[in-house]
Amino acid sequence: MHRGELLQKAVAESGLTITFITKKVGYSRSSFYNHVADKDLSLEILIEYGSILKYDFLHEHPEIVGNIATESSAQYNNNQLPKTLDQAIEQRNMWREKYFELLEKYQKLLELQLNKN
Numbered sequence: 001m002h003r004g005e006l007l008q009k010a011v012a013e014s015g016l017t018i019t020f021i022t023k024k025v026g027y028s029r030s031s032f033y034n035h036v037a038d039k040d041l042s043l044e045i046l047i048e049y050g051s052i053l054k055y056d057f058l059h060e061h062p063e064i065v066g067n068i069a070t071e072s073s074a075q076y077n078n079n080q081l082p083k084t085l086d087q088a089i090e091q092r093n094m095w096r097e098k099y100f101e102l103l104e105k106y107q108k109l110l111e112l113q114l115n116k117n
Helices: 003-014 018-025 029-037 043-053 067-075 085-116
Strands: none
Touching: 003 018, 003 029, 003 043, 018 029, 018 043, 029 085
């Protein structure tokens, strides 16, 4: 199952603009396009979009529910070094995405602080 395509379908069905959705969820448009292209988009990100879209990905696609525990434990197991180049690339991409998510949230906080003053 291609999770990015699930996201793209839900956005298309919502009737909301990508700009509105990304602003509400806290991602840039470029991040959104990376998300819809990602076959293995994290469930956390998918659920974040679902809250804005009023779309329950877990209810609509129960087959991904079983992946939550395995995915989250695999993502955050820092003690395990990658055994293959593909695993290393996957791990690098995961941390890079986490970094960009945090950077975008930080920038939004800065903007809010600047607008208050």
